[in-house]
Amino acid sequence: MNVILLGKPGSGKGTAGIEIAKDFNFKLISTGDLLRQEKSSGSTIGKQIESIMDRGDLVSDDIINDIIEQELSKPLPIDMYYLFDGYPRTISQARRLDEMLNISAVVYFDVDDATIAERIEQRGKKSGREDDQDSDTTKCRLENYYNDTQPVVDLYENSDRLYKVDASKSAISVYLQIKQLINKLNKEEEEEDNGIY
Ligand code: ADP
Secondary structure, eight states: OEEEEEESTTSSHHHHHHHHHHHHTEEEEEHHHHHHHHHHHTOHHHHHHHHHHHTTOOOOHHHHHHHHHHHHTSOOOTTOEEEEESOOOSHHHHHHHHHHSOEEEEEEEEOOHHHHHHHHHHHHHHHOOGGGSOHHHHHHHHHHIIIIIHHHHHHHHHTTOEEEEETTSOHHHHHHHHHHHHHHHHHHHHHHHTTOO
16 A cells, blocks of 8 residues: 655654555655755755756656656565655646556545644754745745645645544644554555445
8 A cells, every 4th residue: 555644844744654664565765865865965966956846846747757657666665655755745746646657545634824833943943944044034934835736735635545643733633644544544444444334
């Protein structure tokens, strides 16, 4: 079962993703991390995306699709699935992903904007991330979220693949909610395979 973690910037996807990937033996693909690696490598693409990321805008779909295709072309053990963090973030990315893989569950991190702004401000003090440093950048990221990513949430909701977690709670609570959800979905899938339904 391939799973997506979807939600506003700073909603806790990255933190939960690391733990969930370990627990369930997923291959974690975080586009934010891959892009930051590209940025620090100083490559041509890295230079292109630096200012875009630092001001809180989205990197172009072409660059993201290339990065994802490269990741998905790497061999994956037969019993392993993907866990996506920060991808897809636009309708075009979501459509492309649906062509490449079967996505059965999308975990939506439900949290209000004020909590997000507060968390990003706190994270910025320690993370050193350029895009976490001022409230204008956070505002820009949230605007992009509403323009480009909210339609992705709607797309998955309309195809009955969206599962909400309360992401305003503590990191451990969010982690436990997701763990419970994936256990439940795995069990349902197993029962379906065994012909119980
Ligand atoms: P956050 O979820 O806190 O915004 P990420 O690490 O997921 O942090 O993303 C950091 C930045 O990387 C984004 O603001 C954006 O510029 C870029 N980025 C990450 N994923 C994508 C994507 N799927 N499409 C376009 N840009 C992306």
